[in-house]
Every structure is written in C-alpha cells, then in structure tokens.
Amino acid sequence: xxxxxxxxxxxxxxxxxxxxxxxxxxxxxxxxxxxxxxxxxxxxxxxxxxxxxxxxxxxxxxxxxxxxxxxxxxxxxxxxxxxxxxxxxxxxxxxxxxxxxxxxxxxxxxxxxxxxxxxxxxxxxxxxxxxxxxxxxxxxxxxxxxxxxxxxxxxxxxxxxxxxxxxxxxxxxxxxxxxxxxxxxxxxxxxxxxxxxxxxxxxxxxxxxxxxxxxxxxxxxxxxxxxxxxxxxxxxxxxxxxxxxxxxxxxxxxxxxxxxxxxxxxxxxxxxxxxxxxxxxxxxxxxxxxxxxxxxxxxxxxxxxxxxxxxxxxxxxxxxxxxxxxxxxxxxxxxxxxxxxxxxxxxxxxxxxxxxxxxxxxxxxxxxxxxxxxxxxxxxxxxxxxxxxxxxxxxxxxxxxxxxxxxxxxxxxxxxxxxxxxxxxxxxxxxx
Numbered sequence: 001x002x003x004x005x006x007x008x009x010x011x012x013x014x015x016x017x018x019x020x021x022x023x024x025x026x027x028x029x030x031x032x033x034x035x036x037x038x039x040x041x042x043x044x045x046x047x048x049x050x051x052x053x054x055x056x057x058x059x060x061x062x063x064x065x066x067x068x069x070x071x072x073x074x075x076x077x078x079x080x081x082x083x084x085x086x087x088x089x090x091x092x093x094x095x096x097x098x099x100x101x102x103x104x105x106x107x108x109x110x111x112x113x114x115x116x117x118x119x120x121x122x123x124x125x126x127x128x129x130x131x132x133x134x135x136x137x138x139x140x141x142x143x144x145x146x147x148x149x150x151x152x153x154x155x156x157x158x159x160x161x162x163x164x165x166x167x168x169x170x171x172x173x174x175x176x177x178x179x180x181x182x183x184x185x186x187x188x189x190x191x192x193x194x195x196x197x198x199x200x201x202x203x204x205x206x207x208x209x210x211x212x213x214x215x216x217x218x219x220x221x222x223x224x225x226x227x228x229x230x231x232x233x234x235x236x237x238x239x240x241x242x243x244x245x246x247x248x249x250x251x252x253x254x255x256x257x258x259x260x261x262x263x264x265x266x267x268x269x270x271x272x273x274x275x276x277x278x279x280x281x282x283x284x285x286x287x288x289x290x291x292x293x294x295x296x297x298x299x300x301x302x303x304x305x306x307x308x309x310x311x312x313x314x315x316x317x318x319x320x321x322x323x324x325x326x327x328x329x330x331x332x333x334x335x336x337x338x339x340x341x342x343x344x345x346x347x348x349x350x351x352x353x354x355x356x357x358x359x360x361x362x363x364x365x366x367x368x369x370x371x372x373x374x375x376x377x378x379x380x381x382x383x384x385x386x387x388x389x390x391x392x393x394x395x396x397x398x399x400x401x402x403x404x405x406x407x408x409x410x411x412x413x414x415x416x417x418x419x420x421x422x423x424x425x426x427x428x429x430x431x432x
Contacts, residue, residue: 010331019318020033020034031328036335043344047315053308058150058159060231065263083375097388099127100123114422124385132204133230135184140286146173148173151177178227183233184206188206250406251296252293255402258289259394263288267395270395284388292350295366295368296384298368301414310326341362
C-alpha cells in the first residue's frame with residue numbers, strides 16, 4: 001500500500017467487485033469491506049478483534065491495546081481513559097502550550113524557511129513525552145525521540161531481523177525505548193510507595209496507570225501492560241497529530257480565504273488576553289473553525305490508510321459469510337471520498353462540518369478516529385494539541401509553499417513532498 005496507489009487500488013476493487021470481496025494479503029485469506037455499513041461492522045461488532053502483524057507485536061509488545069479484545073481490551077482501555085477524562089484534559093492545556101511556545105521559539109522564529117513535517121513530529125513527540133512520561137527536556141528525551149523514529153520506520157519495513165535492516169534497527173530501538181520506559185515506571189512506582197497519596201495521578205500517564213486499583217486494592221495494570229501501552233500511546237499520538245498539523249499547514253497555504261478566517265478567529269480569542277496569558281479550556285471551545293479545518297483535513301488525508309481485524313467466529317455481512325479466523329481489511333477513504341456522502345469530495349471545504357452533531361453525513365461515514373468501542377481514546381488530546389499549535393502558528397506567521405507540486409505519498413503514513421518546505425514571514429509581533 002505504499003506510494004500513492006493504495007487509495008486508488010481499493011476504490012477500483014470496490015467499483016469492480018462491490019463493498020465485499022475476497023483476496024489474499026501477505027499469504028492470508030482476507031475479506032475487503034467498504035462503506036458505512038462496513039465501518040459499523042468494524043467498529044461496533046464484538047465478533048472481530050484487531051489484528052496486528054506478528055512483526056508489529058515484536059516492536060510494540062503483545063500486551064498493547066491494539067492486540068487485546070473482550071475483557072482485557074475493556075480493562076486496558078478503561079485505564080487509559082482515566083488519564084484522558086475531560087477534567088484531566090483541561091489541566092494539560094497549559095503544559096501543551098508551554099511545549100508549543102518553546103518549540104516555535106527554537107525552530108521557527110528567526111527563520112525564513114522551515115520543513116514542516118519533521119518539526120511537527122518533534123513537537124508532538126515532546127508534548128506526548130511530557131504528558132505521558134513526565135520527561136523533561138534533555139538527553140533522555142532526545143535519545144527516546146531518535147529510537148521512536150527508528151521504531152516507526154521498522155513498522156513499515158520488510159520484517160527481516162538483521163542488524164543492517166530497517167526492521168532490525170527498529171527491534172533494537174524498541175528494546176532501548178522499552179528499557180527507558182521500564183526505568184521510568186520503576187522510578188515512579190518507588191516514588192508512589194514512598195509518598196503514597198501525596199503523589200498526584202494527574203502528573204503523567206505512567207503515574208496515573210500505576211495508581212489505578214480495583215475493588216480489592218489490586219493494581220488494574222501490570223508493569224508490562226503499562227510499558228506496552230505507553231509505547232502504543234506515544235506512537236499513535238506521534239503519528240496522528242504530526243500528520244494532521246502538517247497537512248493543515250499545507251491545506252491552509254492553498255486556501256488563503258479559510259486561513260484569513262481562521263486567523264481572525266484566533267485574534268478574537270487573543271484580544272482580551274495579555275501577551276503571556278495562557279490559553280484556557282474555554283478558549284479552545286471557541287476555536288470552532290480551526291477544528292472544522294482539522295476535520296476536513298482528516299477527511300481528505302486520513303493518517304491511517306486502513307487496518308485489519310480477525311473474525312472470532314463466522315460473521316454474516318451483506319449476504320456473505322466471513323469465515324472464522326479470516327482477516328478483514330477496512331479503509332477510511334472509501335466513505336471519506338464518496339460523492340454521495342461528501343459532495344465534491346476532492347474539494348477542501350471545512351464548512352461540511354458546521355453541523356457538529358452529525359457533520360451532515362450518515363453515521364460511520366467520517367471515521368478518521370474510528371468509532372464505537374474502538375474510537376481513538378486520545379481523540380480529545382489530539383484536538384487540544386492541534387488547536388493550541390495552530391493558535392500560535394496562525395497568529396505569529398504567514399506562510400506559503402516552496403514547491404508548486406501539491407503531492408504526497410503514503411509510506412505507509414501520508415507524507416508531503418520533501419516534508420513540506422515552506423517560506424515563512426514572522427508578523428511584526430506574535431501577539432498583534
């Protein structure tokens with residue numbers, strides 16, 4: 001599914017065979033399903049489980065939420081959502097804004113050109129490392145950032161575990177990263193044993209997960225489950241947020257009218273605040289146009305091309321029987337680019353999402369974050385990162401694309417040409 005052909009390949013297959021078809025992928029019997037009904041099947045049924053290739057398990061661990069189902073999935077997901085409760089998220093706005101301000105000062109101010117994608121990847125890594133692990137800036141965070149880049153490259157590589165292959169380097173990087181997270185977990189556990197209730201569960205994800213106990217006082221998650229799911233949370237947030245922010249910058253460069261309206265939205269929010277005054281949760285709720293731009297960006301360029309499930313039993317769907325044990329493949333683009341659901345689907349039009357309650361589309365049509373019990377648990381965190389970052393970029397800079405070639409490839413995540421180099425102009429004052 002690399003290059004730019006994956007979406008076309010899926011659509012051609014759907015046009016030829018309909019919303020359900022049989023094929024072989026990676027030597028495994030597979031059913032491709034497409035359309036809103038297929039999306040509902042993938043996200044709401046209890047008779048299918050997520051299926052990660054074995055080589056991905058080698059990198060991320062076998063106890064991650066990506067590979068659990070039933071009671072184990074519910075237990076781990078519930079634990080992760082404790083850290084992502086609305087009252088907790090409100091407390092993260094200031095910490096996220098601090099990371100964004102430092103990042104812009106160090107990497108954007110004083111420059112006339114920047115390459116957006118690598119900068120957004122580092123920004124989102126820094127935000128997530130601070131929130132998830134409580135890692136301050138320094139050598140440990142820098143080393144972990146490098147290892148996570150190697151890990152993500154290995155997940156898209158041919159799974160040959162040799163020292164000179166991308167996959168082999170990814171396995172080694174995973175081991176080093178796991179060692180760092182195990183050390184952080186041990187340190188935070190010792191701190192909790194020493195200080196007890198004086199340690200706030202709000203500090204970071206690992207501290208929160210360590211402090212969760214069941215009715216009988218037993219811990220909800222084991223150390224291994226905490227480490228494996230911290231790895232997944234970092235990679236998931238790292239990819240989704242950085243791709244969304246990069247392509248928002250790209251889309252807005254091609255749509256000056258929408259960009260001007262978005263700048264006005266942020267100036268209206270800022271005009272009653274002092275220069276250094278932090279954003280609040282209430283400020284974020286006013287950034288409605290900015291989030292519509294984000295939603296439309298996710299519709300046009302969903303970060304995840306598709307995913308696999310495994311049938312836990314025979315499943316009847318659309319007049320066909322999907323046999324137990326078979327692999328089921330799903331992709332978001334079929335509904336996102338369906339003209340009967342989103343008129344003129346190739347057109348970038350944030351106004352599609354003005355009706356927030358239904359987004360003017362049938363249920364299970366816009367599925368950038370999944371849906372049902374499997375909806376992305378970090379969706380609100382992605383929203384906060386996106387709104388805070390775009391608030392500062394839109395108010396501090398003007399930008400235009402360096403290249404007129406408005407293309408991107410999937411490898412397997414979407415990546416714009418050359419990482420999206422842009423020319424930037426710093427406004428007279430970041431707060432004017």
